Amino acid sequence: MTPLLGGLLGGALGAGLWLVVVALLDARRTPIAVRVLPYVRDLPRPASLPAPPASSNAFAGVFGPPLQAAGRAVERVMGGSTSVRRRIERAGLEIDVAQFRVEQVVWGLVGFTLAAVPSGLVAATSPERSVPLLVFCGIAFVSGVLLRENRLSAQVAARERQILQEFPTVAELLALAVAAGESPVAALDRVVRRSSGELSAELARVLAHVRTGTPITRAFDEMSARSGLAVVSRFAEGVAVAVERGTPLSDVLHAQAGDVREASRRALIETGARREVLMMVPVVFLVLPTVVVFAFWPGLVGLRLVVP
Structure with a gap:
């Protein structure tokens, strides 16, 4: 058996034993809040608690507790x-935040694996480079964690761009439905x-809140806060004020749709x-440069032919 194969087998055995020990410790130290909270329906679930697994499979049972612990460690380090x-x-x-931290850990592990495979091959031939390669793998893990957070920001920007593109059409549809004599709730239902x-x-989320008993002004205020x-935000506040005070809602929606189109036109020009x-x-x-070459190259060739 070669030293490299022996090291890989020993590392796999050690990782398996470590996962078993962590799973046993996590099963014995389950917080009481996690056990009691599913039966308390009136209280919201704190974001700091681990998310319930989507399916009770072997992978979630083995790797779920270590990933959740690593996610809590990332939360303590990064905060925010x-x-x-x-x-x-x-x-x-x-x-929620706990699931997002677990996704960050997974992205970091993927980056660590991509860096560890070539680093292990290099370290097998040059053991003196083991420490710099280990540092490189750590940097790859941190880069994966930060890349997931940047991806979240990119998702926010992409969704907001899509909302801006959809807003004029949706506002015009709402204005037409309200101008046709429908109530704001019926107009929302038709547009959705x-x-x-x-x-x-x-x-649709606002409409669901309204149908569960939330006043329409409060539902739009929550949409503005989200x-x-x-x-x-101006659209939600305008609808809430128009419904509360009885001002013409269709005129407000037409004006806001026109403002968004004008803002989009200015942004395109800029x-x-x-x-x-x-x-x-x-x-x-x-x-x-291509035009210059085509313009001067025939003259240069002609000079070379004329001048001996």
């Missing part, structure tokens, strides 16, 4: 659970059933003005 929870709501994800997208999902877009300089790069560094 309020900001993460806010971004999760803005991204429209059906997870006839449309799809992120903004439609938010309105949203990270000023346009959606983006085009900023990209104008970038558009000159291929012209200056690619097209112009």
